[in-house]
Amino acid sequence: MTSDRPARLNRDDVLRAALELLNEVGIDALSTRKLAERLGVQSPTLYWHFKSKAALLDAMSAAVMQESRAIATPGPDEAWQDWLMEDGRSFRHALLAYRDGARLHAGTRPGEAQRGSIELRLQRLCAAGFEPGPATLLMMSVGRFVVGWVLEEQSAQAVDAPPSSTLDGPDASQYPLLAAGWLANVRGDADAVFDRALRLLIDGARP
Known part of the structure; x- marks a missing residue:
């Protein structure tokens, strides 16, 4: 039996690319469309690994903790x-x-x-x-x-920080x-x- 699941793109590839994109564009501009373009695939391909953008963000958060936090x-x-x-x-x-x-x-x-x-x-x-x-x-x-x-x-x-963030002290x-x-x-x-x-x-x- 054959599977329609992409053979070359794995979950870690998606997460790594998503975190790189996060650093470039920020969380508000991050989208599955932009992520798919970066990976050279169609957006539906990502749904093999993450059912929604919310699920992707959740996995990205867990990856940051695993990668960067000393446990x-x-x-x-x-x-x-x-x-x-x-x-x-x-x-x-x-x-x-x-x-x-x-x-x-x-x-x-x-x-x-x-x-x-x-x-x-x-x-x-x-x-x-x-x-x-x-x-x-x-x-x-x-x-x-x-x-x-x-x-x-x-x-x-x-x-786009608020102007008050750069105010001088009292x-x-x-x-x-x-x-x-x-x-x-x-x-x-x-x-x-x-x-x-x-x-x-x-x-x-x-x-």
């Missing part, structure tokens, strides 16, 4: 605060690795491939004294914090506290500011 099991003697900080940093770097990475990931849920790693993290949090509910909520809070943080970063860097003579905070955080080193903000969230969590 490490916490060591038995490692403080949960430390590995959760590192996990948040790794997540941010993965989202920043691609144009519109935060928008691509927003709203997705972990698939089967990610659930084993999540279960190990929850085991470590529960061993530290958390119940499953609060442990899961803590990991969700860190994840959503990172997505929101990177969404702000990438939106401010976009070509007048120190009129708003001394706000000016000091602005200088330390809005105009500070991006990685260091992120670390301080994430640390505030994690330090507030207690079993």
Whole structure:
């Protein structure tokens, strides 16, 4: 029995081309038509691998996480605060690795491939004294914090960023506290500011 499925184009080829196209045109301009043109095929060919654009975007998000995010099991003697900080940093770097990475990931849920790693993290949090509910909520809070943080970063860097994203800081003579905070955080080193903000969230969590 013969199959009409294209022999040369596999799922990884489609994902790789889609991520390259994402970096070039952004998530709003990404379309299955443009992707098919890049691959030299007709649009219906892509449906052998992905039934819709939404399914393609979902798979692209998972591929970004697998490719760019360091997935490490916490060591038995490692403080949960430390590995959760590192996990948040790794997540941010993965989202920043691609144009519109935060928008691509927003709203997705972990698939089967990610659930084993999540279960190990929850085991470590529960061993530290958390119940499953609060442990899961803590990991969700860190994840959503990172997505929101990177969404702000990438939106401010976009070509069509709001004009207010480039405004100067407040007048120190009129708003001394706000000016000091602005200088330390809005105009500070991006990685260091992120670390301080994430640390505030994690330090507030207690079993």
